[in-house]
Amino acid sequence: MTTERQKLNKEYQSWKDSNLVDELKVRGIEEPSPFTRKDAIALLKENDKEEDARSMAIDEMDDDNRIKALGIDDLKKEGSVLMLSRVIFHNTSENDLPYIFIGCNGRCFYIPREIEVDVPDYLLDGVIRDAVEERMYNVIENGEIVWKKRRVQRFPYSIIKRSFPAL
Numbered sequence: 001m002t003t004e005r006q007k008l009n010k011e012y013q014s015w016k017d018s019n020l021v022d023e024l025k026v027r028g029i030e031e032p033s034p035f036t037r038k039d040a041i042a043l044l045k046e047n048d049k050e051e052d053a054r055s056m057a058i059d060e061m062d063d064d065n066r067i068k069a070l071g072i073d074d075l076k077k078e079g080s081v082l083m084l085s086r087v088i089f090h091n092t093s094e095n096d097l098p099y100i101f102i103g104c105n106g107r108c109f110y111i112p113r114e115i116e117v118d119v120p121d122y123l124l125d126g127v128i129r130d131a132v133e134e135r136m137y138n139v140i141e142n143g144e145i146v147w148k149k150r151r152v153q154r155f156p157y158s159i160i161k162r163s164f165p166a167l
Contacts, residue, residue, distance in 0.1 A: 013041065085161065098113055099111055135152050
């Protein structure tokens with residue numbers, strides 16, 4: 001398999017033969033027969049040029065044509081509506097910030113606390129609900145203080161209204 005460093009580095013001369021073969025397979029390019037490094041590198045470089053030209057052409061398109069070219073037409077189809085939930089995020093201590101920060105798939109969200117806000121369901125179900133932390137607490141067992149851990153929700157919240165479509 002090619003490493004991330006190799007993908008960024010298009011200097012195919014430094015790649016091993018096995019990495020060249022793997023990259024040809026990943027791109028769906030037929031391996032030259034008989035295999036030679038020179039032919040494999042030439043095929044990869046030609047494919048790079050085609051991808052760059054395609055990318056430049058897509059960048060110059062208007063939004064509707066770009067969506068069609070990228071094959072994401074289904075995002076505009078009926079039934080793929082963004083669902084939201086109205087929630088209130090609660091403070092957990094006096095030292096809390098007035099907002100919570102959530103990052104998901106390259107998007108960042110600053111969500112205020114103690115105010116009703118609309119949050120996408122994918123964020124609420126896939127990230128916020130699963131965000132837990134361990135807190136230590138002590139208990140007296142047999143006359144000794146014993147420290148134990150418990151899992152608590154990192155961002156406690158109350159659901160006001162669940163799953164309604166975004167306008």
